[in-house]
Amino acid sequence: MEKMRKYFRKSLARQFVVLVASFLVVFVIGATSLFVYQSSLTTSFEQKKNQIETKMKYAQEMERAFNQAFSDARGYLAFNRKEFKLSIFRQQENAQAAIDALELVATTKDDMQFVAKARQFASYYFGDLVPQAIEAFENGNIQKVLSLSENGGTASIEQFQFQMKTYKNKLSEQLDLEFQQLRDAQTTAQTAFILFIAVILAILITIARIMMTKIGRPLNELAKVAEKIANDQQVVYDELEATNREDEIGKLASAFKKMLTSIQEKEESLMAHNEELLAQQDELEVQQAELEQALEMMQAREKELKRHNDFIHGLSSSLDKQEVLKSIVFNMARVMEADRGMIVLMNDEQTHASFGLSESGVEQFLTYIYNGLHQRLFEQKKPFMLKRELTPSEKGYHQETMFVHDVFLPVLSNTNDVQAILVFSRFSGPFSDEEIQEYVGLTKQISISLQKIALYEQSEQARETVQHILNTVQEGIHFVDRDGHSVMVNKQMVALLQKETIAELEGASYEQWARGLVEQSDAGKKLCDYLQAIIFNGDEEHEPFVYHLPQKRKVMQVYAKPLYRNGERQGTVFVHRDITKQFEVDQMKSEFVSTVSHELRTPLSSVLGFTELMLTKELKPERQKKYLTTIYQEAKRLTALINDFLDVQRMESGKQTYDKKYEDIVSIIESVIETQKVNTKIHQFHLQKETDKTTVLGDRDKLAQVFTNLISNAIKYSPEGGNITVRIYERGNRLCVDVQDEGLGIPEEALPNLFTKFYRVDNSDRRRIGGTGLGLAIVKEIVKAHEGEVSVTSELKKGSTFTVSLPLVALASTEEEERDNNEKYAHAHVIIVEDDEHLAALLEAELKDSGFRVKHVKEGKEAIALIEKEKPDAVVLDIMLEEHDASGWDVLKALKQNDQLSNIPIIISSALEEREKGMALGATSYLVKPYQPSQLSKMILQMLLNKERQGEIFIPMPKEEAE
Amino acid sequence: MAKILLAEDEEVLRMLVVDTLEDEGHDIDEACDGEEALEMIKQNDYDLILLDYMMPIYTGLEVIQQVRNMPDKKHVKIMMLSAKSQQADQQRVLEAGADYFMAKPYSPLELVQRIEAILHGEDA
Incomplete structure (x- = not known):
């Protein structure tokens, strides 16, 4: 029991459950008993009511039966109708049945009495009275009937009827009584119910009160304590009764207590903390103030940086000098908040830019740039500031005194030279030291920028120079990087790639640049493969590739060289050479060899063939003679061919030497005609001399060869005979000789090739005419060597005219004049530069014989010095000199570079066969050793003559006198 | 004959x-010349x-090419006499349709022997 109580004491919930459960039990029991009582009342009432009503019913049935029987008996007696008599007996049964039924339900004493009375009456009436009356009646004994009725019959009936009525009344009274009882009982029950409700309510209130005391009070207590704590009042926790309890409230209170304890503890620590925080806050406020200050500084710095940034952006945005200077002045003025300013580069052009200045102001500054205020800058190399009063022109509409602050800044190069000066003026206030320091920092930027521009200009110039150099190269040069992009091209290459400008090819991809080239080439695919293999596969060694450009009639050769930087391949340089000439020369060479072989074999075939026939066969004398003649002619032809061939070779390679003298062309031609006349009978020769100036400087034999070839051609190519006219005339300053025939003529298309070796007009008429095919080539070479020209005009079937023109030597046309000339130039001064003593002596002797004044030096430098000193009339120059620091070439170059000496004629006398190089460098003539010394003196004389004729100053005599 | x-x-x-x-x-x-040769070949049947x-006008090579294009001259025997006696030249000539080749300068007796052999079907 004690356990149970403890069990409940520990839990409010349990207590509550017990209370509610008890309450429910009381409630259910009360309610059930009330209900059962109520229903039992009703049920007992219903039973009784039914009983009474049943009794009433049977009593009524009985009454009805009796009453019917009475009426039937009377009816029978009155009307004597049998049916009534039958009905009486039927009613007897009914009455009997009702009595039986009533007996069954009879409960009270009254009932029993009534049943007994009824039965008594029934037996009297139906057993005695009625049968007697009927018998009497039927017997007609009305008297007896009447007596029967009077002797009690009627009275007993009425008595019974009264009894029945009384009974019935008693029944209804009984029913009313029952009902009354029921109502009383119900009233009691209702009272009981109200009482029940009151009890229940009382119980509920009690429970509520219990719960109130058990939960509400301690909670209220806790709340109060909490409130106290909240209001920071002292609390004695032991005051809490609830803490002694064991149920939830107890736990809650304990927990609450603990919580309070812990809150109090924490509060203490929080207080301590708070104090700390307060201290920190103070500190933070101080810091914030500092930061705000710093922020302001930062913002100021940011603005400054932004200005600097704009400034530097302006510096780096362009490599155009003028643009950058403008940007410098503008941005510096912004940084300085200056109102006007200027920058001048200390270069030759004084490149400058200004801001807020008039043109005349700028002009003035530039004019006095080396003696203005800013001179200090050049000496001190430090900025300085000036404050001065504004001049009226500067003041505008202001009347009062105003000041302007000028600052002068040098821009120092990395070698500490002043490379530019900056001058700025500010009206608003002086420049502080910090500001000037800042500007000095900026001038360093400017310096870097200017250097960058200078470098850019240099590299740009270098690039342009390289481009110019590349453009002067005859080959197409193309630098392609490893991805096939075009990096650098020269002008020739641009044309080759079918583009207009170099810029078009800048960075062009392989597809873009290669197309133009590949399209026009005859070997497009192969060329493509070649280029690609080198560019993309990085192939190192490749044979040059040759391709044709059919439209341009060019033969090109391309070779590739890889370009390396630091051992890494950068790309490839392609060089496209126009080898058309070389190709043609090669082709001609091979054709030449083939032709020579053919030309030699033909006469050889005849010689060998006929010789063989003569050796192996018995031939008639005529045939023998014919064969021998043929052999002889063919052998001669072979000889002529070989001679011609050798002549041509010698002439073409410049090895042919000409022993030039003053010759009368007429005598040469006359002797040629004499010789040629013998070979023909069908031609008439005419020599027309239309001028007297017929002297030329030339090699008689060679000139004779020229006219022999021309005249023999005229004979050969006019197989039908006709006139062959040689006309000699003067045209301009030249002597011309026409050789005209009336023969086959030359087709127009053949004319350009006529003077080519082995060229023969492909025409059967002409083909029958023998020849080496070298005659005209020889003519051309000889004429060229005589500074002359040969040309041809022709009409098919009418004949051809060959014209040779040679320089006329009018002054030396007679021997007398020649002698005069020799005398005139006898004292001309010639310097021989020659390291070979023997040769020098030989030449010196020859020249002295010819009357020249001669000096000899062995070394190049010495020669230059002597020539400079003496200014000779001619120099004979050897190339291979002993001293290595100055070869003949160097001497030649040095003389040609010196304006005073460049007109002195120079004859190179060398074993080297570099005529072209010598002539290109400016030599007047070139003699290949060994040569006849007399050739040299003739050449010098001729040269001096020519020079005089060309109007050049030639003053040998005064010199002579001076000496 | x-x-x-x-x-x-x-x-x-x-x-x-x-x-x-x-x-x-x-x-x-x-x-x-070549033209004359072609004309005569057209008009005559040569052994x-x-x-x-x-x-x-026409080189020997061109003549051969034209002759070989004539329907009835496909099998006429042709010998080329040439000063161009290098292997390549010889090859070119034979490829063009010549049957025989002799280099200049040639020996007339050798030529006769060769021709006799050809005419007698001995020279392959």
Whole structure:
């Protein structure tokens, strides 16, 4: 029991459950008993009511039966109708049945009495009275009937009827009584119910009160304590009764207590903390103030940086000098908040830019740039500031005194030279030291920028120079990087790639640049493969590739060289050479060899063939003679061919030497005609001399060869005979000789090739005419060597005219004049530069014989010095000199570079066969050793003559006198 | 006796060959250039044609090509006489359709022997 109580004491919930459960039990029991009582009342009432009503019913049935029987008996007696008599007996049964039924339900004493009375009456009436009356009646004994009725019959009936009525009344009274009882009982029950409700309510209130005391009070207590704590009042926790309890409230209170304890503890620590925080806050406020200050500084710095940034952006945005200077002045003025300013580069052009200045102001500054205020800058190399009063022109509409602050800044190069000066003026206030320091920092930027521009200009110039150099190269040069992009091209290459400008090819991809080239080439695919293999596969060694450009009639050769930087391949340089000439020369060479072989074999075939026939066969004398003649002619032809061939070779390679003298062309031609006349009978020769100036400087034999070839051609190519006219005339300053025939003529298309070796007009008429095919080539070479020209005009079937023109030597046309000339130039001064003593002596002797004044030096430098000193009339120059620091070439170059000496004629006398190089460098003539010394003196004389004729100053005599 | 055409622009060589072959009893026609040779080939049936390589108008090579294009001249025997005696030249000539080749300078007797052999079907 004690356990149970403890069990409940520990839990409010349990207590509550017990209370509610008890309450429910009381409630259910009360309610059930009330209900059962109520229903039992009703049920007992219903039973009784039914009983009474049943009794009433049977009593009524009985009454009805009796009453019917009475009426039937009377009816029978009155009307004597049998049916009534039958009905009486039927009613007897009914009455009997009702009595039986009533007996069954009879409960009270009254009932029993009534049943007994009824039965008594029934037996009297139906057993005695009625049968007697009927018998009497039927017997007609009305008297007896009447007596029967009077002797009690009627009275007993009425008595019974009264009894029945009384009974019935008693029944209804009984029913009313029952009902009354029921109502009383119900009233009691209702009272009981109200009482029940009151009890229940009382119980509920009690429970509520219990719960109130058990939960509400301690909670209220806790709340109060909490409130106290909240209001920071002292609390004695032991005051809490609830803490002694064991149920939830107890736990809650304990927990609450603990919580309070812990809150109090924490509060203490929080207080301590708070104090700390307060201290920190103070500190933070101080810091914030500092930061705000710093922020302001930062913002100021940011603005400054932004200005600097704009400034530097302006510096780096362009490599155009003028643009950058403008940007410098503008941005510096912004940084300085200056109102006007200027920058001048200390270069030759004084490149400058200004801001807020008039043109005349700028002009003035530039004019006095080396003696203005800013001179200090050049000496001190430090900025300085000036404050001065504004001049009226500067003041505008202001009347009062105003000041302007000028600052002068040098821009120092990395070698500490002043490379530019900056001058700025500010009206608003002086420049502080910090500001000037800042500007000095900026001038360093400017310096870097200017250097960058200078470098850019240099590299740009270098690039342009390289481009110019590349453009002067005859080959197409193309630098392609490893991805096939075009990096650098020269002008020739641009044309080759079918583009207009170099810029078009800048960075062009392989597809873009290669197309133009590949399209026009005859070997497009192969060329493509070649280029690609080198560019993309990085192939190192490749044979040059040759391709044709059919439209341009060019033969090109391309070779590739890889370009390396630091051992890494950068790309490839392609060089496209126009080898058309070389190709043609090669082709001609091979054709030449083939032709020579053919030309030699033909006469050889005849010689060998006929010789063989003569050796192996018995031939008639005529045939023998014919064969021998043929052999002889063919052998001669072979000889002529070989001679011609050798002549041509010698002439073409410049090895042919000409022993030039003053010759009368007429005598040469006359002797040629004499010789040629013998070979023909069908031609008439005419020599027309239309001028007297017929002297030329030339090699008689060679000139004779020229006219022999021309005249023999005229004979050969006019197989039908006709006139062959040689006309000699003067045209301009030249002597011309026409050789005209009336023969086959030359087709127009053949004319350009006529003077080519082995060229023969492909025409059967002409083909029958023998020849080496070298005659005209020889003519051309000889004429060229005589500074002359040969040309041809022709009409098919009418004949051809060959014209040779040679320089006329009018002054030396007679021997007398020649002698005069020799005398005139006898004292001309010639310097021989020659390291070979023997040769020098030989030449010196020859020249002295010819009357020249001669000096000899062995070394190049010495020669230059002597020539400079003496200014000779001619120099004979050897190339291979002993001293290595100055070869003949160097001497030649040095003389040609010196304006005073460049007109002195120079004859190179060398074993080297570099005529072209010598002539290109400016030599007047070139003699290949060994040569006849007399050739040299003739050449010098001729040269001096020519020079005089060309109007050049030639003053040998005064010199002579001076000496 | 065989009918032979000689096309050669050098008169002396024509004389050499003609004389030699006529001594052997052959009937020789002469042509001075390629055009003339072609004309004569069209009009005559030759047992053998001797062609010089270097001839005006049409070269020996061109003559061969044209002859081989003539329907009835596909099998006429052609010998090329050429100063171009290098292997490549010889090859080119034979490829163009010549049957035989002789280099200049040639021995007339050797030529006769060769021709006899050809005419007798001995020379392959």
